[in-house]
Amino acid sequence: MLPANNNIKDMRVKMITLWINDKQYQAAEGQSVLQVALDNGIEIPHLCYHESLSSQGSCRLCLVEVTKGSKTIMTTSCTYPAMEGIKVQTDTLEIKKARRLVMELLLPLAPDAPKIKALASELGVTEPRLGPEPENDNCIKCGLCVRACDELVGAHAITFAGRGVARTVEPPYDEEAENCIGCGTCVQVCPTECIVMEDQGMERRIDKWKRTLKLKACKNCGRPFITFAEIDFMQTKAKNPPPEEWFDYCPDCR
Ligand code: FES
Secondary structure (H helix, E strand, O other): OEOOHHHHHHOOOOEEEEEEOOEEEEEEOOOEHHHHHHHOOOOOOOOOOOOOOOEOOOOOOOEEEEEEOOEEEEEEOOOOEOOOOOEEEOOOHHHHHHHHHHHHHHHHHOOOOHHHHHHHHHOOOOOOOOOOOOOOOOOOOOOHHHHHHHHHHOOOOOEEEOOHHHOEEEOHHHOOOOOOOOOOHHHHHOOOOOOOEEEEOOEEEEHHHOEEEEEEEOOOOOOEEEEHHHHHHHHHHOOOOOOHHHHHOOOOOO
């Protein structure tokens, strides 16, 4: 697993030279090939990569060909580290074919997700390889929500369950995610919009995590804007927590 791009930037690293699509680039050793490509304006389709999170290579969409010495392999660019002298191709016929196959398998998992539909059409995929999943929830099992909750928030509220095609993301033991603070980070990173967070009156609901939380209203405009659980979490877990009064006002009124 490669660390998040942010961590690389903070580290003292040596610079290396690599080739992407026959052009020479400089990169920090330890960056992934995908990070180097994106930093240099080379688009590689990707769904499970986020620059602030570690990479796991779960969606398989960011495939590239890497030549190191006399050996060429096809691999996921988000998990392959940039190394001195490697030659990367991002758009060969073989890669396009492999990406289309990956997309044909992803499409039935999230046939209604706008981002998946747009990527499928970009890649020329019109038909899924298999029929729609019987219990379709638009989740492609990329794990971004789990990594965001673990690595960015530190709440560890959700997890993977099951294996293979039966793999799902759910609260532990499929019961209410008691560690969920209702911050919505999982909602923001999800590429298929399959996690719905709804505010109704003074309550926030995230049905996917079986969670309902009480909201606090802004003292100025009266708008409910943050859960009490998130305030409590920030005050107990943050290194330099804001003073209590800071949570009396919403971001707009603050
Ligand atoms: S972005 Fe690389 S495998 Fe998903």
